Amino acid sequence: MRTRHATRRTAVTMLTAAALTLLPVAGGAALTGPPAHAATAGPHSTASQRDHDHWQGGWATSPQAPAAPFGPNWSQQGFADQTVRQVVRVSTGGTRARVELSNRYGSTPLRITGATVARTDNGASVRSGSLRQLSFGGHRSATVPAGSELTSDALPFRTEALESLTVTLYLAEPTGPATFHLISSSTSYRAQGDHRSDRAGTAFTETSDSSYYLTGVEVSGGRTTGGDGVVAFGDSITDGVGSTPDADNRYPDELAERFAATGKPRSVVNQGIAGNQVTQDTDWAGEKAVARFRDDVLGEPGVGTVIVLEGINDIGAGGTGAVGTPSPEVSVAQLIAGHRSLIRQAHAKGIRAIGATLTPIGGSAYDSPVNEAKRAAVNHWIRTSGEYDAVADLDHATADPADRTRIAPAYDSGDHLHPNDAGYHAMAESLDLSGL
Structure with a gap:
């Protein structure tokens, strides 16, 4: 039995899937009965003390x-x-x-x-x-x-x-x-x-x-000894909103299926929270990504890579308060600073950080000229800054070729923001497994 106190609380007692979307970036490797x-519960252990070996x-x-x-x-x-x-x-x-x-x-x-x-x-x-x-x-x-x-x-x-x-x-x-x-x-x-x-x-x-x-649910004694696990970290588009319930059709599920099909299954876990934001807490959608990253990514056993798909709620929900407490508007600079924090945290633990571009919002409740400009600016930084180890261009994978500000009709769940099963499949298919 292993117990640990969550770092977030004070303890008591004890899309068309066009090209490859993992892109090389400057400074990173090129990717194609008791x-x-x-x-x-007794004394707690911190994330760094957890017995992760081989789990x-x-x-x-x-x-x-x-x-x-x-x-x-x-x-x-x-x-x-x-x-x-x-x-x-x-x-x-x-x-x-x-x-x-x-x-x-x-x-x-x-x-x-x-x-x-x-x-x-x-x-x-x-x-x-x-x-x-x-x-x-x-x-x-x-x-x-x-x-x-x-x-x-x-x-x-x-x-x-x-x-x-x-x-x-x-x-x-x-x-x-x-x-x-x-x-x-x-x-x-x-x-x-x-x-x-x-x-x-x-x-x-x-x-x-x-x-x-x-x-x-953690496993050991499989075909690998750990260290190559993948965490999909994000918001509702990682969490799988728009996918068919009980069908395991979220993009991390589809990614796990791709690994299994090679005969070399790998750990792929989904740490998405619908409505989550990079820069600020919300009253129903979890702590901000820069805070929960410690537990949800660094606290997972055997992790080698994290895919970060976060930020669209900072852009779209900022200042609107559509559900729950209104959120202050977030600037592009603040959002980039949040991504840099995630990269630093991952690298400090030897984890490779893959930056995923933000998927289209055209026609959705988040659509506005200001929000689209912010999304484009964040995506430009993800693609060109070289700060992530590689780029997963999920924007490119899901966008409508006729209007790249919108999700492709075949991939649209109906709200023009979240993919459907086909869209999540396209996202997973667009990833280069050798780069993960």
Whole structure:
């Protein structure tokens, strides 16, 4: 069992896919059954102390504070004598697995009464004979202090790349508001009472489009020993808004499929948050990118490369306050300074930073002459400054050849901002795997 206090909180207790879009830049390489007792979390470990050796992220998501900007979910009320079951797809496989749970934004200690992992069958059902109990410091239950995160004990559990796993948590005691991820692109299931060991999904009669407490599934014993993992870091276009739910069609999912198709799967994890901004916190879309980068990228095991696709919300939401608290307007200089901070943080940990150009906004709610000029200026800097190690020209990959300020009609989810499945596929196809 591994516990750590989140750096963001004070702890308590313990598109047409035209050309290759990875471009060389100046200064960068050219690219074409334990006892059922409770465990109490002990002293925390920092990101630099984590036992990352040979572990890689199979799946991950960024934790968010409880909020309901687009309609009801389970985060604000939390859980009491309920079981929550969540399905994730791992990008790479191994012979051992462990899960990370987050109480980063909880106001009280989180009691995990019990947890299981299994191979997914269909919906909330799991495959017969695959269900295993998770343990925490040798115990079936655990307490996660407010502001902290907890990783389960390593479990012998063979997984294959692109395999779907089901993680189930039984929460007997009232949790209070829940740390969650708003847009999970996969369905979560809830049942009344203790159904953590159910194979069938019939008891899970409630569903949600968000995920709760679960922030990572890590694997070891696979084909690689770590150090080559990829983190996709960004906003809603990384998070997969506009893609088909439960289909794993976000661009990082598609990128993982490309690696797997070569016979050499690699860790690809998605640390996108819809609505996230580079330069400023929001009341529902997470901490600013320059702050959360430490946990969401540097805190991931086995990372070698980060793809940064961030900034369109700084441009489009600045001064509008379309959802939640109004955000001050952000200048191009401020946005570039934020990107430079991300690059410095990555390089300080030996991680390669790939800058992704901002995708088109023409015809969307963000469209204006001022915003388009800012987007063009930021993209010009990403393409020409040489400060990123390489460039992923996702603007070029998704733009309409007839009007490059707009997303191509075939790639448009309908809001003229977010790609659809075909658009996310084009984004992933445009990346040069050898440059990652």
